[in-house]
Amino acid sequence: MGARTILHSDCNCFYASVEHLHHPELREKPVAVGGDPEARHGIVLTADYMAKRRGVKTGMALWQARQVCPELVFLPPRMDLYLRFSRMAREIYADYTDRQEPFGCDECWLDVSESVDIRGDGLHIAQEISDRIKKELGITVSIGVSYNKIFAKLGSDYKKPDAITTMGQDEYKLKAWPLPASDLLYVGHSTEKKLTRLGILTIGDIAQTEPALLESWLGKMGLVLWTFANGLDNSPVSIENVRAPIKSIGNSVTTPRDLITDQDVKIILYVLAESVAARLRDNGFRCLVVEISLRDNGLFSFTRQRKIDHATNISGEIAEVAYQLYKENYNIDNKPLRSIGVRGCSLVTENYWEQLDLFSSAEQREKKLKMERAVDEVRRRFGFYSLQRGIMHLDENLSAVNAREDHIVHPRGYFGQ
Amino acid sequence: METQKVYVDVMAEFTKEGILLPRGITWEDGRKYEITRVVSKKRAASMKAGGVGDKYVCIVDGREVSLFYEDNNMWFMERSGN
Numbered sequence: 001m002g003a004r005t006i007l008h009s010d011c012n013c014f015y016a017s018v019e020h021l022h023h024p025e026l027r028e029k030p031v032a033v034g035g036d037p038e039a040r041h042g043i044v045l046t047a048d049y050m051a052k053r054r055g056v057k058t059g060m061a062l063w064q065a066r067q068v069c070p071e072l073v074f075l076p077p078r079m080d081l082y083l084r085f086s087r088m089a090r091e092i093y094a095d096y097t098d099r100q101e102p103f104g105c106d107e108c109w110l111d112v113s114e115s116v117d118i119r120g121d122g123l124h125i126a127q128e129i130s131d132r133i134k135k136e137l138g139i140t141v142s143i144g145v146s147y148n149k150i151f152a153k154l155g156s157d158y159k160k161p162d163a164i165t166t167m168g169q170d171e172y173k174l175k176a177w178p179l180p181a182s183d184l185l186y187v188g189h190s191t192e193k194k195l196t197r198l199g200i201l202t203i204g205d206i207a208q209t210e211p212a213l214l215e216s217w218l219g220k221m222g223l224v225l226w227t228f229a230n231g232l233d234n235s236p237v238s239i240e241n242v243r244a245p246i247k248s249i250g251n252s253v254t255t256p257r258d259l260i261t262d263q264d265v266k267i268i269l270y271v272l273a274e275s276v277a278a279r280l281r282d283n284g285f286r287c288l289v290v291e292i293s294l295r296d297n298g299l300f301s302f303t304r305q306r307k308i309d310h311a312t313n314i315s316g317e318i319a320e321v322a323y324q325l326y327k328e329n330y331n332i333d334n335k336p337l338r339s340i341g342v343r344g345c346s347l348v349t350e351n352y353w354e355q356l357d358l359f360s361s362a363e364q365r366e367k368k369l370k371m372e373r374a375v376d377e378v379r380r381r382f383g384f385y386s387l388q389r390g391i392m393h394l395d396e397n398l399s400a401v402n403a404r405e406d407h408i409v410h411p412r413g414y415f416g417q
Numbered sequence: 418m419e420t421q422k423v424y425v426d427v428m429a430e431f432t433k434e435g436i437l438l439p440r441g442i443t444w445e446d447g448r449k450y451e452i453t454r455v456v457s458k459k460r461a462a463s464m465k466a467g468g469v470g471d472k473y474v475c476i477v478d479g480r481e482v483s484l485f486y487e488d489n490n491m492w493f494m495e496r497s498g499n
Contacts, residue, residue: 022467024422085469136462137462
């Protein structure tokens with residue numbers, strides 16, 4: 001195999017940029033996208049460059065952010081809008097390669113090796129992609145161009161915003177090696193501390209350390225980091241685009257009254273499962289894991305999850321697994337419940353394929369899915385309450401609860417699952 | 418600040434090839450304009466009005482104007498001037 005050409009494209013301050021585009025009146029103002037403070041999950045998800053320069057950091061509580069930057073404008077996140085932009089960006093990437101591997105919803109690796117004969121070299125393609133994203137989506141990207149995924153990512157981080165950095169075979173010693181070790185993927189807080197204690201401060205230091213020594217200090221990860229630092233990482237950009245750009249989709253609710261019977265819980269689980277399944281379908285995702293979170297009226301809470309046999313976005317299937325998990329892990333007679341969440345995790349896209357088995361009917365599932373899509377359509381046209389499950393009428397106060405959206409968008413691990 | 422994004426009523430036709438073509442615009446003050454030609458259609462962002470959509474470059478009264486078809490199925494234009 002000859003040298004590969006790999007790009008890593010990173011949308012700069014993704015959420016904040018999309019919001020800026022939709023709020024031209026805020027152009028000269030620092031903006032942060034963050035949770036609604038009243039809903040109690042008040043942290044900064046993304047800040048724009050103006051806010052970052054003033055010291056606002058991702059993960060800060062809203063009140064902290066306001067302390068360092070009083071004129072900061074907070075906007076509540078609109079995840080579905082960002083996912084739409086993420087899809088549009090991937091449509092543009094798709095004009096250059098089918099080998100795309102998203103890393104979170106704002107980053108993506110592209111293997112364009114097969115396109116260089118037709119479209120020009122990596123730098124040229126990166127330039128074209130960057131121009132098109134700017135013109136067609138109104139946001140900017142930083143792109144790294146290299147021959148492996150790790151250096152491509154270092155390249156996209158090298159200069160921001162709206163920049164292209166090459167990290168070729170002849171350049172990486174100059175550009176990548178002087179960077180601090182913590183810039184390397186998988187050098188986190190504790191690894192960085194260990195390395196610093198051993199006098200290893202830069203990526204170049206890692207590259208030039210005896211791999212056996214690194215292994216003795218850091219275990220298997222030491223060897224991996226050595227490979228990364230020397231540009232020897234040869235992990236492929238996944239061909240089939242089966243990973244979802246976000247990690248999970250969940251809904252949770254604090255109920256208007258404490259739940260005291262299994263039936264109460266079942267109603268809420270169905271409400272939540274319907275919402276989760278509808279949102280999975282909206283985005284073209286299915287989940288491989290169902291998770292529930294329970295909190296009793298003493299505010300003690302825990303979560304349980306289970307891998308299921310077939311990836312699903314069918315509400316009945318999600319609700320059944322959720323109810324099983326609940327029954328196996330909780331006895332409502334001991335203590336009433338106050339709040340419940342249902343979440344679909346390990347998301348895959350529609351391109352995901354799986355082995356059929358003899359004991360479940362693919363045909364039946366296909367029918368169920370069609371039925372659910374029909375329900376979506378009826379609800380879209382005539383309102384959410386136009387079509388309801390029978391169970392919802394057992395207690396209409398409970399079934400009318402408004403499920404709160406919440407996503408986890410951290411990227412999956414580099415090594416897959 | 419006055420918004421630069423103006424949603425407009427649009428008369429449009431579908432060709433038998435399935436192509437959507439705007440034919441006339443009603444501006445916010447009620448005046449109607451005929452679109453005599455559609456020059457191009459491309460996805461584009463409007464930095465000025467704030468939004469993304471299919472951008473139709475149209476000829477109205479001999480002049481080029483841009484009309485955006487947003488994916489909420491609404492049409493908008495950028496207010497001229499600043």
